[in-house]
Amino acid sequence: MKKFLIAGNWKMHKTTAEAVSFAEEIKAKNLENAEDVAVLAPFTQLSELGKALAGSGIKFGAQNVHFEPSGAFTGEISVPMLEEIGVDYCIVGHSERREYFGETDKTVNLKLKALIAAGITPILCVGESLEVREAQGEQTFVASQLIADFEAMPISDVAKVVIAYEPIWAIGTGKTATPDQAEEMCAFIRGVMGGMYSNEVADQMLILYGGSMKPSNAADLLSKPDINGGLIGGASLKADDLAAIADAANALK
Numbered sequence: 580m581k582k583f584l585i586a587g588n589w590k591m592h593k594t595t596a597e598a599v600s601f602a603e604e605i606k607a608k609n610l611e612n613a614e615d616v617a618v619l620a621p622f623t624q625l626s627e628l629g630k631a632l633a634g635s636g637i638k639f640g641a642q643n644v645h646f647e648p649s650g651a652f653t654g655e656i657s658v659p660m661l662e663e664i665g666v667d668y669c670i671v672g673h674s675e676r677r678e679y680f681g682e683t684d685k686t687v688n689l690k691l692k693a694l695i696a697a698g699i700t701p702i703l704c705v706g707e708s709l710e711v712r713e714a715q716g717e718q719t720f721v722a723s724q725l726i727a728d729f730e731a732m733p734i735s736d737v738a739k740v741v742i743a744y745e746p747i748w749a750i751g752t753g754k755t756a757t758p759d760q761a762e763e764m765c766a767f768i769r770g771v772m773g774g775m776y777s778n779e780v781a782d783q784m785l786i787l788y789g790g791s792m793k794p795s796n797a798a799d800l801l802s803k804p805d806i807n808g809g810l811i812g813g814a815s816l817k818a819d820d821l822a823a824i825a826d827a828a829n830a831l832k
């Protein structure tokens with residue numbers, strides 16, 4: 580049976596009250612595949628969101644973390660702080676963090692290792708800009724991100740990372756990669772991981788597509804063999820839309 584993860588990235592949206600009412604709404608839908616669904620929320624909402632989702636099977640997580648366990652890093656949140664709240668997932672290396680907040684492959688690599696050591700599943704984002712795609716450099720670019728992001732990671736930890744292929748030109752733009760373009764890159768990523776580690780490990784990995792996924796295009800994207808789900812921004816803000824995408828994945832199991 581194909582494995583899926585349908586993960587909503589709320590970015591900097593929703594107050595805690597709004598997050599809790601979303602949790603009540605999505606819980607009421609009694610999703611058949613609740614365990615395959617996760618919501619990645621701003622830090623201030625995590626504690627209440629975790630309580631509101633408790634018992635539903637739906638997972639939750641953060642959108643970023645610092646790689647040091649503690650220290651003089653004003654404004655940052657550590658892995659032990661996330662562990663205390665009981666988060667399941669944490670996004671690492673989202674293109675918005677790479678573009679606006681100085682995230683580098685080096686810090687991504689350190690964050691992946693710190694999260695894995697704590698048993699929190701990282702959702703690693705990779706993907707090329709429009710400029711790189713227009714120059715047909717997407718495979719070289721994404722391969723170089725993967726090589727740097729997984730540097731010195733032991734093979735036993737590799738399948739603990741979820742990879743999200745997110746072409747930057749498709750994020751929040753309404754411009755979705757075609758199912759064939761998304762599949763081509765997700766299959767390419769699996770191949771790169773196979774080459775770096777082993778095909779057996781690569782086959783166990785969850786590789787998601789992200790970029791303007793919504794209820795109307797989810798089934799076409801999710802039916803592709805190398806796409807194990809979605810990282811969903813805009814369409815994850817409404818419980819009805821996230822549930823519809825989760826239903827589309829469930830129908831393909």
Ligand code: PEP
Pocket residue numbers: 588590745749750751752753789790791792810811812813814
């Ligand atoms: C994202 O935030 O990772 C994303 C894919 O956003 P959107 O679905 O809005 O394009």
